[in-house]
Amino acid sequence: MSELAIFTEADKSRTILLPWLSEYYSPFAPVIGSLIGYKIENLPPSNNLSIDLGLEYANNEICYPATLIVGDVIQALKSNKYKPEEIAIGITQTGGQCRATNYISIIKRAMEHAGFSNIPIVGIAPSGSMFNEQPGFKPNWLKIIKPVFQAILFCDSISRLYHATASREQGSINSKKLRDKYIQLGAELVGKKKGSKLLPLLEKAIDEFNEIPIINSNIKTVGIVGEIFIKYNSFGKFHITDWLIENQIEVVLPPLMEFFMQAFVNSKVLEKEYINKKNSFGFVSDILKLLANKHIAKYEKTLTKFKYYRPFHNINHSAKLASEILSLNNQYGEGWLIPAEIAAYSKQNINHVICIQPFGCIANHIVGKGMEMKIKSLYPDMNLLYLDFDSGMSKVNILNRLHFLIQNIKLPRGKPTRH
Ligand code: SF4
Known part of the structure; x- marks a missing residue:
């Protein structure tokens, strides 16, 4: 060869x-x-x-x-x-x-x-x-740390505006238009090295999303967790978020930023468990985390102006929730983030969660499906639907299971059926 x-x-x-x-x-x-x-x-x-x-x-x-x-x-x-x-x-x-x-x-x-x-x-x-x-x-990676960070925060925010509004709007046409418009405008700003202007742009986006006429404000919510690629890739997850939105279910997706913020907690855990002393990178890492949290706080404050605002948990809080379920040494795949996100959803009264797992992903089967019993013992109201995706998966099978989920959501609270 x-x-x-x-x-x-x-x-x-x-x-x-x-x-x-x-x-x-x-x-x-x-x-x-x-x-x-x-x-x-x-x-x-x-x-x-x-x-x-x-x-x-x-x-x-x-x-x-x-x-x-x-x-x-x-x-x-x-x-x-x-x-x-x-x-x-x-x-x-x-x-x-x-x-x-x-x-x-x-x-x-x-x-x-x-x-x-x-x-x-x-x-x-x-x-x-x-x-x-x-x-x-x-x-020169140092040159792009800040713009990459700003871009992810901005995209996560537009994703939140879109997912909360689209399911309440007839046909989600305006939500899609605004989503694509603001993603394009955001990318143009970053390309012109004007990342600091993303926050004022987000304010404009919030104003426009708030104006979209809605047909139903009192809708049910489903949280999504899972493997990073298919969680965010529409084709990879058989467009199930679009299907849920069409059925007037609000979809809550975790921000991509959490995946990167997790690294700060992970390095501390490894330092404590295996190195047992502070290394020089620890100090730099603490400063970076401080700066990152400062930026995140600014975006969260701006997002409170959105009429369907839903706060996301700080990564330390998520790590604490995860540590009640599994050891934070589980750092392969999405690591402890999957159980942390499920627990965080429960704290926000989101009790129907879909865990998206790819076929052949041992890592996320352990930290996802492998944690089901423990999660259910701590959060008995939690209704978890594990969906495995692979190249030969039948779309009908996935849709059948989603139909059951929706039926459950319509049942009176406290009577979820296991899938
Ligand atoms: S093994 Fe799992 S977490 Fe890793 S790339 Fe594959 S699907 Fe993603």
């Missing part, structure tokens, strides 16, 4: 193609790329061909998000839309303990099998070079 091309200094002008994550976060990727001197382009959202190609070019025992991502990449390369000498493939790397850290090797192998070993691949993460030889990709 031939060796895959390396991303060298001479490849800096190549367009880096990035698999699509979601309509909230993905539009910011090209502008963030431009801030560090790289041209990034989003691939289109996944479709059925992504599944077929993912299964053909990757081992069918890999997790479902990896199948979709491999399929997206191979589909793009086979489309003849791109000149091989002008592109590279980009993939974000978490450096975590699950398969997410192996995406580069899985994609490389698929590209070699499909005959694209002449196209380099780039791991997009501060630790990317640990997993890949890419001497031409050396972005």
Whole structure:
């Protein structure tokens, strides 16, 4: 088998193609790329061909998000839309303990099998070079920490405005229009290095969302938790949030920011449990956490002007709730965040929660489904629906289970049925 091309200094002008994550976060990727001197382009959202190609070019025992991502990449390369000498493939790397850290090797192998070993691949993460030889990709990460942070806060906020309003509006047409308009305006501001203007833009968005005529304000709520990729990726989760919205159920999604804030707690836990002394990064981490919380507080204050405002918990509080369910040493996959989010929903009286899990994801089955009994013992009113998604999953089966969930929601409180 031939060796895959390396991303060298001479490849800096190549367009880096990035698999699509979601309509909230993905539009910011090209502008963030431009801030560090790289041209990034989003691939289109996944479709059925992504599944077929993912299964053909990757081992069918890999997790479902990896199948979709491999399929997206191979589909793009086979489309003849791109000149091989002008592109590279980009993939974000978490450096975590699950398969997410192996995406580069899985994609490389698929590209070699499909005959694209002449196209380099780039791991997009501060630790990317640990997993890949890419001497031409050396972005100044410090330059983009702040804009990335501001962009995520802004996208999380627009997501909250959209999900709370869309289910109360006839056909969610205005909500969708406003969502797309403000995501585009936000991305333009970040591209012009005007991230500080995102907060005033959010205020305008709140005013406009507050004006949308609603048909039903007294609706029931479902919380969503689960694996990061399919939780935010509409195709990956079979568009179930759209289906719930169409059925006038308010969907509450956790903010992406929580995933990153979790790292502050995780490093403290590891420091205490395994190193047993303070390291020099601890001090920097404390300062970064302080700054992050200051920013989050500003966004939360602004969001209180939204008529369906629902507060989110501070990460320390979430960690405390999680520690009553499992050890905070569980840091693989979404780690302790899944039980923490379920517990936080319960504290907000959201007692119907869907946990989205990909087939082949051992990590999240442990911290998700594996915690069901403990969660039920602490929160007996909690009605948990675990949905496993994979490439061969029947949509009818998923919809059947959602229909049962909705019927349960309409029952008088305190009589949930287990799924
Ligand atoms: S968390 Fe699970 S589904 Fe996601 S990349 Fe890791 S193993 Fe795959």
